Amino acid sequence: MSGRTLFQKVWDDHVVRAADASGPAILFVDLHLVHEVTSPQAFDGLRLAGRKVRRPDRTLATVDHNVPTIGREAGIADPLSRAQIEALERNCAEFGIPLFSLRSSRQGIVHIIGPELGVTQPGMTIVCGDSHTSTHGAFGALAFGIGTSEVEHVLATQTLTQGPPHTMRITIDGEVGTGVGAKDLILGTIGQIGVAGAQGHVIEYAGSAIRALSMEGRMTVCNMSIEGGGRAGMIAPDETTFAWLEGRPGAPKDFSAAVERWRELPSDWDARFDREVVVDAASLAPQVTWGTNPGMVAPITGRVPVPDDYEDAADREGVQRALEYMGLTGGEAIEDIAVDTVFIGSCTNGRLPDLRAAAAVVRGRKVKEGMRAMVVPGSMQVKAEAEAEGLDQVFRAAGFEWRDAGCSMCLAMNDDILQPGERCASTSNRNFEGRQGKGGRTHLVSPPMAAAAAIAGHLVDVRSFDTDLAEVR
């Protein structure tokens, strides 16, 4: 018999009841993260059925999608947003769930605060009513997004019913060039496998380029697993993981005992995966999306494709539609695309090293005239740490807005929104039509690439900047 994968080990550890003819497996959930948008109907369902939250001590809530990132003291102007946040406050009070609301110093994007607090740990099962829950897989946890009916199910039972996924290993080997980072690795990977390439699969990322990443970089990679269609993304825990977690408020009291346990988690040498994919990190340049899904991506040195480049009729039509939406004709050099907005933030790239990398590019420079550029830290903790290093001053001096934590222009549910026809270099994870505002055009890039675009006024290869890119990893 071959060995077990990291995924299989975590799964096996959490089976409350194995699948049988009467139903799928029931898995225990170690941590349930909750936010304001996908939870109100679940709490209503509980009340209607007279049910309680089974394990408030394994549940944690924050507000992020819908919060203002400026002028918070004045409260929330939009009555619908306010109602949604007040509903979460009421629900958490009623059911005894800890909540980091708008005035908490720990408020932030749900996928940033879990790791930051140290409650995201190797070997856990973690769910949240949000598809980017895959972020937490960077610690060797099995973490995935669920819908609101499932949120209600987890609140009521602390379990989830699940069919077994397939497994897929993506091995990213090779040394990345300077100016190329985690975001480029994952965008390049999605470009290679396609937006549905990992459908039905839990991905394990492996290889020397993954091992070399910081925890923040690993979170960036796992975050976008869903953009490749993956159910979840995982990375085996190692010394980098343990060092990052040690001393955090939620870290295990007997830390060395926990580390001993965590060392058992990596996939066995003879474990088999249903699929294997190999990506060559050394060949990757900084990546930029040109279309309306994250698989429509090209190196910054490349050109926008033309529909005739594609053999499949559906692909051709998709590309045609995307080019029309993006206001591109096809064939133009990526570097010639002018942008008017730059957004640095989100659960993909809103952590401290992301801001450091962007600041290194920005330092001593000015954003292009007429450019709207904003930095939205992923959490209030990240914001405080960045300010302690003076990063806010670097950004402000260059002409960036420096804001409070939230999802902000990643999905533009609050006032941070693109107008029709505006074009944004964004460090977020989705470039779908209308994602950042109806008619808005999104180019996904890494934080240093976004910073460089803000200075240049167009998409530009950050490697052409006179900046020490070694610190920009």
Place this chain on the structure above:
Amino acid sequence: MDPFIRVEGVVCPLDRSDVDTDQIIPKQFLKRIERTGFGEFLFWDWRGEEGFPLEQPAYAGAPILVAGRNFGCGSSREHAPWALEDHGFRAVIAPSFADIFRTNCTKIGMLPVELPEDQVRILMDQAVGEPGTTAVIDLERQVVIAADGREFAFTIDPVIRERLLNGWDDIALTLTHEAEISAFERDHEREGPVTTPFA
């Protein structure tokens, strides 16, 4: 939830691939805290486009949507199936679905039907060519019956099929195993992290 046994009615075509949940229900409508009322916002950004099928009288009240591959990709928002349901759809036929979307559908009694690309194409062409064309989806027999009588068999997880046919509530089913959950908590649950100290 309502049982899903057999649905018969007009097929509404949406001949696009990779339709994401931001298109199905844009985020500005996710601020509602109610479970219903999302139907009028379905495909909001596409509504104004000329010839958009949802707006044409021939497709009004259609219970079946037929679409391109990778339908429902993107966010986990259950608001997407809610909006489809609220608009009157009971089933979506496509060559493939995004995982979370598929699960979300079956949790509310909506049926995602996966058929090979060429069969979806036949249904799509019929629906486009002759607006108002109907079809039948029979979950007991696991077939889609086109207007011309052709039958396309589909597969579905037998457990999910059973739940849909009976309209069973997942939470109630899981709670029949409450003793096993308690036993797991007692014998196998790993220590912490406990979130309550951070309140």
